[in-house]
Amino acid sequence: QQQVKQSPQSLIVQKGGIPIINCAYENTAFDYFPWYQQFPGKGPALLIAIRPDVSEKKEGRFTISFNKSAKQFSLHIMDSQPGDSATYFCAASAFSGYQKVTFGIGTKLQVIP
Amino acid sequence: DVKVTQSSRYLVKRTGEKVFLECVQDMDHENMFWYRQDPGLGLRLIYFSYDVKMKEKGDIPEGYSVSREKKERFSLILESASTNQTSMYLCASSLSMSSYNSPLHFGNGTRLTVT
Numbered sequence: 001q002q003q004v005k006q007s008p009q010s011l012i013v014q015k016g017g018i019p020i021i022n023c024a025y026e027n028t029a030f031d032y033f034p035w036y037q038q039f040p041g042k043g044p045a046l047l048i049a050i051r052p053d054v055s056e057k058k059e060g061r062f063t064i065s066f067n068k069s070a071k072q073f074s075l076h077i078m079d080s081q082p083g084d085s086a087t088y089f090c091a092a093s094a095f096s097g098y099q100k101v102t103f104g105i106g107t108k109l110q111v112i113p
Numbered sequence: 114d115v116k117v118t119q120s121s122r123y124l125v126k127r128t129g130e131k132v133f134l135e136c137v138q139d140m141d142h143e144n145m146f147w148y149r150q151d152p153g154l155g156l157r158l159i160y161f162s163y164d165v166k167m168k169e170k171g172d173i174p175e176g177y178s179v180s181r182e183k184k185e186r187f188s189l190i191l192e193s194a195s196t197n198q199t200s201m202y203l204c205a206s207s208l209s210m211s212s213y214n215s216p217l218h219f220g221n222g223t224r225l226t227v228t
Binding site: 041044 | 153157218
């Protein structure tokens with residue numbers, strides 16, 4: 001059973017477009033929602049993260065939108081560039097004495113020039 | 114910068130072999146993790162450790178064991194490799210118990226093929 005559901009699995013946009021990746025969760029104990037970015041041949045790296053007490057967080061061209069009542073969150077990439085082509089994972093964790101992060105299945109993004 | 118180093122980039126083993134995957138981190142992190150990454154399934158947690166000699170099962174521990182004898186080193190062991198363990202294995206570490214201030218730092222992965 002997927003605790004964090006992520007869609008779409010793949011996405012192709014043109015340079016300058018705004019790809020949107022959506023995630024949903026069921027466990028209301030989740031209280032931290034990071035996004036990880038993975039380039040081919042590399043391990044994932046933290047991109048941006050949000051806590052449920054805010055509805056939006058921006059870092060550069062990357063924005064997380066969070067809807068606590070719907071238990072959904074999404075990543076938007078403004079003015080996307082070919083260098084943003086990577087696999088993106090949403091994740092969630094609940095602090096319960098130790099850190100355990102649950103990941104979505106990943107979205108492979110391709111930004112074409 | 115945190116460095117998490119996995120000993121092998123590619124590994125090919127035969128069914129039934131005992132396999133050791135090694136991981137070392139250089140930043141004195143408390144927590145270490147083993148994930149496997151499969152297309153369409155994302156990253157799934159196999160085992161993690163929050164202290165030397167301590168270990169906790171993740172979501173898919175069957176067929177695996179781990180060892181953490183030193184703080185900087187975390188080993189994943191496949192007691193008897195099977196073809197369904199063919200996958201990309203990712204090691205990660207994090208500074209402390211709190212999720213908010215200690216992101217996961219991943220190695221570049223070991224692609225294991227079991228034939």
